[in-house]
Structure formats: structure tokens, C-alpha cells
Amino acid sequence: MSRKLTESIFLPALKNPALDALHDGAILSLPPGRVAFTTDSYVIDPIFFPGGDIGSLAVHGTVNDLAMCGARPLHLSAGFIIEEGLPLADLRRIVASMAQAAAVAGVTVVTGDTKVVDRGKGDQIFINTAGIGVVPEGIEISPTRARPGDVVLVSGEIAVHGIAILSVRQGLQFETELRSDSASLHDLVGAALDVAGTHLHVLRDPTRGGVASALNEIAASANVSIELEERSIPVNEAVQGACELLGFDPLYVANEGKCLAIVAPSHAKAVLEAWRRHPLGRDAAIIGQVREEPRGRLVLHTRIGARRVVDMLSGEQLPRIC
Amino acid sequence: MRFVDEYRDGEAVRRAAAAIASIQTRPWTLMEICGGQTHSILKFGLDQLLPEALTLVHGPGCPVCVTPLELIDQAVEIAARREVIFTSFGDMLRVPGSRKSLLQVKSEGGDVRVVYSPLDAVRLAEENPMRQVVFFAVGFETTAPANAMAVWRAHELGLPNFTILCSHVLVPPAIDAILGAPDSRIQGFLAAGHVCTVEGTGDYEPLARKYHVPIVVTGFEPVDLMAGILICVQALEKGEANVENAYRRSAHTAGNPAARALVRRMFRTCDRAWRGIGVIPGSGLALREEFGAFDAAHRFESAHIRTEEPKECIAGEILLGHKRPSQCGAFGGRCTPEHPLGAPMVSAEGACAAYYAYRRTA
Numbered sequence: 001m002s003r004k005l006t007e008s009i010f011l012p013a014l015k016n017p018a019l020d021a022l023h024d025g026a027i028l029s030l031p032p033g034r035v036a037f038t039t040d041s042y043v044i045d046p047i048f049f050p051g052g053d054i055g056s057l058a059v060h061g062t063v064n065d066l067a068m069c070g071a072r073p074l075h076l077s078a079g080f081i082i083e084e085g086l087p088l089a090d091l092r093r094i095v096a097s098m099a100q101a102a103a104v105a106g107v108t109v110v111t112g113d114t115k116v117v118d119r120g121k122g123d124q125i126f127i128n129t130a131g132i133g134v135v136p137e138g139i140e141i142s143p144t145r146a147r148p149g150d151v152v153l154v155s156g157e158i159a160v161h162g163i164a165i166l167s168v169r170q171g172l173q174f175e176t177e178l179r180s181d182s183a184s185l186h187d188l189v190g191a192a193l194d195v196a197g198t199h200l201h202v203l204r205d206p207t208r209g210g211v212a213s214a215l216n217e218i219a220a221s222a223n224v225s226i227e228l229e230e231r232s233i234p235v236n237e238a239v240q241g242a243c244e245l246l247g248f249d250p251l252y253v254a255n256e257g258k259c260l261a262i263v264a265p266s267h268a269k270a271v272l273e274a275w276r277r278h279p280l281g282r283d284a285a286i287i288g289q290v291r292e293e294p295r296g297r298l299v300l301h302t303r304i305g306a307r308r309v310v311d312m313l314s315g316e317q318l319p320r321i322c
Numbered sequence: 323m324r325f326v327d328e329y330r331d332g333e334a335v336r337r338a339a340a341a342i343a344s345i346q347t348r349p350w351t352l353m354e355i356c357g358g359q360t361h362s363i364l365k366f367g368l369d370q371l372l373p374e375a376l377t378l379v380h381g382p383g384c385p386v387c388v389t390p391l392e393l394i395d396q397a398v399e400i401a402a403r404r405e406v407i408f409t410s411f412g413d414m415l416r417v418p419g420s421r422k423s424l425l426q427v428k429s430e431g432g433d434v435r436v437v438y439s440p441l442d443a444v445r446l447a448e449e450n451p452m453r454q455v456v457f458f459a460v461g462f463e464t465t466a467p468a469n470a471m472a473v474w475r476a477h478e479l480g481l482p483n484f485t486i487l488c489s490h491v492l493v494p495p496a497i498d499a500i501l502g503a504p505d506s507r508i509q510g511f512l513a514a515g516h517v518c519t520v521e522g523t524g525d526y527e528p529l530a531r532k533y534h535v536p537i538v539v540t541g542f543e544p545v546d547l548m549a550g551i552l553i554c555v556q557a558l559e560k561g562e563a564n565v566e567n568a569y570r571r572s573a574h575t576a577g578n579p580a581a582r583a584l585v586r587r588m589f590r591t592c593d594r595a596w597r598g599i600g601v602i603p604g605s606g607l608a609l610r611e612e613f614g615a616f617d618a619a620h621r622f623e624s625a626h627i628r629t630e631e632p633k634e635c636i637a638g639e640i641l642l643g644h645k646r647p648s649q650c651g652a653f654g655g656r657c658t659p660e661h662p663l664g665a666p667m668v669s670a671e672g673a674c675a676a677y678y679a680y681r682r683t684a
Contacts, residue, residue, distance in 0.1 A: 306366060
């Protein structure tokens with residue numbers, strides 16, 4: 001079964017010399033630089049959503065993890081755990097969208113694995129991807145490099161992916177034209193690195209847990225405070241409306257195509273302008289600043305002029321009663 | 323965003339704060355009834371803009387917080403049954419019962435689902451005729467009409483597999499209990515705008531007269547809250563004790579007659595236990611006898627489950643406004659959103675959770 005799937009679905013869609021060899025592993029030559037290596041598993045429900053599916057997400061997510069290290073993404077592995085009964089047409093669609101996402105990102109899927117499990121032992125399909133990329137000389141991206149005075153940027157409107165997914169989740173469907181922002185961000189990161197180089201200190205894609213969780217983690221790693229300006233944070237009206245209805249805070253809602261950057265003040269404007277020229281960064285904005293105190297905390301300067309802590313989220317946000 | 327931004331306008335909020343400061347001549351203590359109001363006050367930082375001599379005390383209007391522990395235990399037991407699809411608003415899922423929460427039941431294989439409307443639960447019952455669909459009907463007057471409608475719809479469809487586990491509570495009897503307590507220090511109330519949108523303001527007139535306190539119907543956005551506080555302080559300074567409406571864009575004297583009629587058709591008032599507070603006479607809604615077939619406690623014989631509240635949680639004193647969350651010995655240490663001792667630390671609207679989220683070190 002697995003071999004048949006490999007030959008009829010995976011190989012034709014993901015075609016490249018390393019994969020076509022059907023060896024036990026891929027043998028690769030890498031360009032000079034330090035190697036970045038990452039992995040992530042994708043177990044989402046629903047597997048198809050407005051603006052993407054589990055296949056494109058499995059490429060974007062891992063490509064973005066590499067990009068956030070300042071690496072140029074090069075190669076991916078893909079492991080599929082398929083529950084018996086998944087329609088072959090669905091699998092084809094998922095693999096095709098993976099192939100397309102990989103082509104757009106300029107990465108190749110060089111090795112893979114497929115397992116089929118009994119009905120009830122999985123949930124339609126799980127995908128694991130690992131990725132390697134190369135970090136060019138002179139690039140030093142790390143959460144510990146955030147320092148007081150640095151400027152915080154976001155590459156566009158937040159919380160779009162989480163709300164788009166929620167709108168099609170069973171039991172909570174609501175009508176919206178929102179589509180997930182899922183996208184590969186390495187090119188956007190490249191645009192920032194081109195203008196800021198080593199002055200670009202931290203990169204993070206605020207996926208699960210949203211902007212608030214990502215910035216809390218950075219504040220803790222670097223032992224600094226991060227202060228956000230509420231009115232500067234770009235939030236789309238449809239997202240804002242859904243959040244109001246559900247009782248969600250967009251700061252905690254997942255993104256799959258947005259990037260946070262912490263940049264030396266001298267280069268913040270250059271990164272902002274570079275992003276705004278990029279198709280994935282048109283709504284980029286400066287949203288805050290790194291400060292000394294209170295250490296390890298994210299603070300929000302509210303639109304009415306008060307200040308409050310924005311904490312890590314405990315568990316998932318759940319729609320409230322009234 | 324229209325209809326949101328204008329009610330969060332910093333300029334308007336600061337003007338109201340200045341107006342309050344300019345008329346206040348002595349200390350006053352107000353209670354905002356609703357957890358949604360508490361949450362807004364702390365989230366936007368309104369309390370930081372108010373005069374120091376104005377104390378806001380956080381009331382019991384959080385449906386998750388006042389739902390008794392034993393009802394959570396009943397829900398947990400029903401949800402664990404193989405034939406049951408247990409549906410609930412999202413924020414009830416994390417509330418710990420004496421042994422586990424609904425989320426834990428779900429992780430152990432129970433079919434527990436979040437719905438946004440009780441009518442979605444009715445639809446689930448239609449789609450799953452071989453399963454029993456139970457909806458956890460909690461909340462104040464605000465959610466009662468939708469829950470009444472769900473039962474009415476199930477009744478019309480003749481659905482034999484839909485029930486609600488009902489723990490509805492009412493605001494006016496709670497205000498009566500708070501003001502009637504011998505050590506009450508509340509001098510004015512901000513009533514919950516959404517509740518009055520449904521039920522109107524008639525029930526509050528006798529309370530304002532009986533205890534000589536102003537009661538101001540107030541909304542939930544920063545500008546709404548500041549307007550409610552301003553009107554309440556004005557009344558206190560003048561020695562007036564009337565019911566006033568600072569939420570006219572939504573709440574009216576007569577409420578929503580269609581919703582009220584439906585609620586009265588389906589429910590009767592009953593005595594109800596409030597978590598941490600105890601039984602308040604006439605403070606709950608229960609299904610009328612003719613709709614008893616839709617009562618989950620009856621169908622699954624869960625009413626025998628009785629649970630004692632943990633001693634260390636002072637939810638009652640918090641919910642009655644006697645203490646602030648930060649005055650609790652367990653706050654932030656033995657009691658956190660990850661490991662809550664009581665419901666006010668769980669719910670997004672709970673006062674303890676709001677203090678934990680927004681006020682620890684800022």
C-alpha cells in the first residue's frame with residue numbers, strides 16, 4: 001500500500017533527483033555557511049481550510065522555522081501518517097499543494113516516509129516535515145539579542161490564520177471571507193536581512209499562541225521588557241469583528257504568514273520600508289519597543305492611555321458565554 | 323472598526339475621568355455586577371484613570387464562576403457516558419470539578435464539543451439520532467432566551483435525544499443578597515447592560531428604593547463604563563437613588579418582550595445555589611414541569627451528585643465584593659489559571675483571572 005502510494009502519488013508530484021533515487025536517505029551537497037535544521041508535525045483539523053490545507057501548511061511552517069533562524073531554506077523531508085479511509089483524491093490534493101508550496105519556496109522534498117494506520121488510530125492525515133537550510137556568514141539571529149531600545153515590527157495584519165481556521169471548525173462555523181495567511185516567509189526575511197544585516201536581532205513567526213506568546217518568550221529569553229502600542233497593531237476588521245463576538249484577544253490568535261522582527265533603532269525604518277514594498281509585508285508596522293523594565297514581561301500601552309501586562313496564554317482561547 | 327472604536331476612544335474616556343474627578347467630593351464604593359465589565363476595566367486599565375477615592379468592587383456576574391461545583395461534577399459524569407455528546411460554551415470546559423474538568427473528560431475520550439449557540443446543539447441532536455445530545459445551559463438572563471429557544475425548538479421537532487443541564491441564575495436577587503448582607507459596603511451599582519437589554523430595568527426600581535442606592539444600567543466598552551460611573555457618582559453626590567440608563571443604545575425599560583415571554587414560557591424561577599455564596603432564594607431558572615423531558619439532570623439521574631466546595635477558595639468573598647483577588651492567600655501561588663482552586667481563576671470573566679492576567683507586576 002505504502003509503496004503504491006509512493007509511486008503513484010508522492011514521486012510524480014514531488015519529483016527531484018534526490019527523491020527519485022528512492023535511496024534510504026538523501027545525499028546532499030550544501031552551500032557554505034552554518035546549517036540550520038528543524039522539524040515540526042502537523043495534526044490540524046480541518047485538514048482543508050480557506051487559504052490552504054495541511055500540505056501547504058506543512059511546507060510553510062517548516063520553511064518559516066528555518067527562515068526565523070536567518071537561514072535560506074533548502075531541503076525538506078516529509079513523513080505521512082495516513083488513516084485508512086482517507087480519500088485518495090484528498091491525498092492527491094494535499095500532496096499537490098505541498099509540491100506547489102515547495103516550488104514557490106524554492107525547496108525540494110528530498111526524502112520521505114509513508115505509513116498507513118488502521119481507521120481510528122489517526123485523524124485522516126498527520127504530516128511531519130523536517131528542513132535544513134544554510135545561514136550565511138554575518139547573520140546572527142537569536143531571541144537573546146533583543147536589547148533595550150530595539151524596535152519591534154510585525155509584517156502585517158495579525159490573527160488571520162487562527163480566525164480563518166476557526167470559521168470552518170465544526171460547531172463554530174461562521175461566514176467570513178477571511179482566508180488563512182499561510183505563506184513561506186523566507187523571502188520577506190531576506191528583504192529585512194538585505195537592509196539590516198546584523199542589526200536585525202530577532203525573528204519569530206507568531207504561530208500558535210500568537211504575537212503575545214512569541215513576544216513573551218523573547219522577553220523572557222533576553223531578560224528584557226517589551227512594550228507594545230495597542231493602536232499600532234494592525235488588525236483586520238473582519239478578524240476584529242470575529243474576535244469581539246467570540247471573546248478572543250487577537251494578540252493570542254495564531255498566524256502562519258506573519259513575521260515579528262526586533263531591529264536596532266537605526267535600521268527599523270529601513271526594514272519597515274523594505275517590508276512594505278514586499279507583497280507579503282504591505283501592512284507591516286512598527287508596534288513597539290524593547291525596554292529594560294519590567295524584565296521578562298510584555299506590557300501593552302492601551303488605546304485609552306493605561307498600561308497593562310500581556311501574559312502568556314494558559315491553554316487555548318475558548319469562546320466565552322456572553 | 324465602526325461601533326467599536328468610538329466606544330474605546332481615549333479622548334472620550336479621559337474627558338469622563340476628568341468629569342468624575344471634578345464632581346467627586348468624598349470616597350465612594352461602586353460595584354460593577356458583570357464579569358465582562360470587570361474584565362474591560364482591567365483590560366483597558368480604566369481603574370488607573372479614576373480618582374483614588376473611587377473604589378470599584380467586582381460583582382458576581384460571571385456565569386462560569388457562580389456555577390456550583392456539584393453541577394460541574396454532574397456535567398463531568400454525564401459527559402463521560404458513551405451515548406452522550408456533551409455540548410457547552412467554550413469557557414465552561416476548563417472549570418475544574420472536584421475530580422476533573424470537561425476538558426479532561428474530552429482528553430479521556432468523552433465526546434465533549436464547544437458550540438457557539440445552543441441551537442447548534444439542537445442541530446447536532448437532529449443529525450445524531452442514536453446519540454444523546456446534552457447542552458450545558460448556564461448563564462444569566464442574557465443567555466436564557468437562546469437556551470429557552472433551543473428547548474422550544476427541540477420540543478417542536480419532537481427530539482427525544484436533546485436535553486439541557488440547566489443552571490441559570492438571575493441578577494436582581496443577587497443584588498438583593500449583596501445589599502442585604504449586614505456588612506455590605508456597596509454604595510452604588512453598575513447593572514449589567516446585556517441583562518437589562520433582555521429583561522428591562524423594572525426589577526431594579528424596588529431594589530434602588532429598598533436600599534437607597536443608585537443603580538446605573540451600564541455597557542461594557544470603556545466609554546460606556548466611564549459614562550455609567552459618572553452618572554452613578556453624580557447621583558451619589560446629590561444623594562439620589564434611582565435607576566438610570568447609561569446604555570440606551572441597547573437597553574430599554576421594557577427589555578425585549580419576545581425574549582422575556584419565551585423565557586417565562588419555558589422556565590420558572592427557583593432557589594439556586596451560587597458557587598461560594600450559597601443558596602439565594604428565587605435566584606435561578608429551572609425548566610417548567612411540562613418541559614421536564616428536556617432536563618438532563620432528570621434523564622441521567624445526576625441530581626444526587628453533591629459536592630462540598632474546597633475550603634481554601636474564597637470565591638464567595640470575592641464574588642460578594644468583600645475581598646479583592648490579590649487579598650487571597652492562595653492567589654498567584656497555589657491558585658493560578660493552570661491550577662485553579664476555584665472558578666473565578668478559570669473564566670475569562672472571573673475577577674481572579676483578570677487580576678492574574680493584567681495586574682501581577684505592571
